[in-house]
Amino acid sequence: MSISEGNDLDERGWNAVTEAVSRHYPETHEFHVAYMPGLHFGSPLQGCSALRGDDHWFYVTYGLTELWAKESDEPTTSGYGYELTMRVRALPEEDAPPQWPYRALSNLADYVRHGPQELWLGDRIRLPDLAAGEPGSTLTTLAVTMDPVVAAIDTPNGRVEFWQAIGLTDDEVEAAKASSTDDVLQGMAISNPLLITDPARG
Template sequence: MTDVDEAPGWDAIDAVLAALYPGIEPHHVGYHPPRGFVGGALQGCSAYPAEGHWHYVTYGLSELYQPQSEDDPEWSGWGFELTLRVPRKPDDDQAPGWPFAMLQELAKYVNNNQVLLKPGHRIDLRQPITGHPHLPDAPATELTVYALTMDPQLGQIGTPNGDLIFLQVVGVTADEKETMLASTTADILAKLAERNPLLVTYPDRRAATP
C-alpha cells in the first residue's frame, strides 16, 4: 500500500466504531463522485444496527487519508463527522436509504458554503428533514430543522490527522427552533433527551416544547 492509499483517519473512525459495536457489520454505502473530484462531499457512510435504532456515521468531512502540508495539524479536515440516529424495529435488517442521502446533502452544504459546524448550531431546511417526498423511502414529517450536538456515545477522538468531533444531527420542528432561539439549542435538546437519551430522530414526533 502506498502513502496515497493509506487512510489513517478512516482507520481511526473504524476503530472507535468497532469498540462501540464489537463484531457488528454495518450497512455501508459509498458516494460519487469519488475523492478528489469537484462536487464530491462524503466518501462513505455506515449505518449500525443499534438497540432500537440505526446509527449513521459519515466518512469524509474529516481528513481520511494522508494530510497535506498546509492542513491544520490540530484538527482533521473540518474537524467533525456527522451522525444521525433513526428508529429501527427489532427485525429490521436493512437500513433506510433516506438518511444516507440527507447526510450527503448536509456534507455538500458544509463544503459548498465553507461552514464550520459546531454543537449548538442549527440547519433550517424549511422542508422535511427526511427528504420527503423526493426520496423514495422518506417518511412524511413535521421536523424541518437539524439541531447539532456532540454524539453522546462517540464524542471527540484524536486521529493521526488531528482531532475530530462526531456531531449528531437531531431533527426538530420549526417551533422548537424558535424556542432554541429564545433559549439555547442545548437546553431544548436536553429536554428531549430526558425521554430520549440518545436523541434518536423520530420522523413522526411532534413538537415537545411549548
Template structure:
C-alpha cells in the first residue's frame, strides 16, 4: 500500500478518531473496555450507536467514564450543516462502581443506547442544561430514587472541531424527582453547580438519596431560585384548551381549561418568570392554537388572540394573585378584574 492509500485508510473514520484522541489525552496509555453492536444500525441492527467505550477510574470517587460513538458523524460528512457533526454531540456518563469491578454495568450501556434511540427516532437533540424525566428508575435492576436526568458539558472534555463539524460531550447526570423539579424551577446548570461539592465530576450514584434532603442544600437552591428566577420557558400539560366569547360593548371573555397535574408547577413557575421579564408558554397535548397559552409580563392585564395561541399579559400583582388562586383540584377559579376564568378538569379515564 502506498502513502496515499495509507492516508486514505487512516481517514475513513475521522469523527471516531477525534473522540478516541480526546479520551487518549484524558487517559494516556490506557485501553478502554469497548462494546459494539453485532449488526450496525445502518444495516438493520437494533442499537443506534456504533460503539461505547468505558474507562474505570478511582478518583475522585470510583466510577466508570463512558462515551458514545454514533450521535456525531464518525465517517463521512452526510448532514447539511457544515458547522455541526451529525446531531452535534456525543453522550458521556459516569456511574459509580466498586473499586474491584472489572466491567461497566450493562444497565448503563443499555441506558445510553436508549437515549440515542430516542434521538434517532424523534430527531430531538439534547443540549447543555436540558433535563428529562425517565418515568421509572434509571436501572430496572435497582430501586434507585434516580428517575430523571440532566445534561451538562462534561467537566473534563471540551468540545471538538472535527472534519465534519463541531461535537460537544454532553454528560448525563442522574436526578431524583424533586431535584428535577428544582432544575425546572431554577436553572439546570445552577443546580448542578450547587451539587458539585457533593457529587464530584457529577457522578451518578444509584444508591444516593435526594441532595435536597439536606436543609442547607435545600435552602441554597431555594435562595438561588428566588434570586435568579426560572430558566424554564414552557410547560407541557396533559389538558389545555381555551375559548373566547365576544360580549356587546365589552372586552371578550376567555375561559381556560387546565389539567390538575401541572397546576403546582405552573403556579410555582409563573412568579419565577414574569417578574423577571420572561414569558411562560403552556402547551397542551394537541399542540394546535387552541391548546397553547402564552403568559407574558405586562404593564396592565390584557388578553389577545394570536394566530397560534392565546396571549395573556399580567402585571406582577395579578401574576401573584393567579398563582395563589389556582389549586390542583377540580373546580372553577377566577381572579377579580381578570377577563379570564379557569377550570381545573380531571382527565377522562379510558374504559
C-alpha cells in the first residue's frame, strides 16, 4: 500500500494507516486506486485500497489525514483526524473488488472537504447513485460510525481514527430520523457485527 519506493517522500502518515489496517488484513493482496489528478491538484483523496476479508471487501482511504510530512499547526490531530473505511459484501466468485465503493468514498471525502457542514459520527449523507452498477440496489445513503475493528492510532503526524461508511436504504434512513443513526446501526449489527454493506439486500 505504500507509495512507490525509491523516492524521497516522507511517507510516515501513509505507512501508519497501512500498518493499522494490515493488523486485521495481513498478507492480503491489495487493490489500490489512485485518484487523479491527485490530492495536491484538487482530488478529495490521494487513493483508496481494497483488501479481501473472509466474506467481504474492506476499503480504506488515503488522504483525509496527513500522508507525508506534518503540514498543519495542530500537533495532536493528523489532517481531519480520520480516514474512511467501508466493508462490502464479497461474492465467492469475485477475484477483484467492486468499483462503486471507490467512487462512493471519494464522493464522501468530497463532502468532507466542501460540504455545507462538518462531517460527524452518526451523520447520514445522501448519494442517490451510491451503488450505481449494482442491479436492483436500493441503497441511497451513507451513514458514518466508528470502525468496529480498526482502532484509532497515534502517528508522527497526530491521531488518526477510522470512520466506517455503511449503505442505507430510504426505509432505514426514515427509521434513523425517527430514532437515530446509532439505533439503526446497532440493530443491523446484531446479525451483521462488521456492518458489511450488501447492495443487493434492499
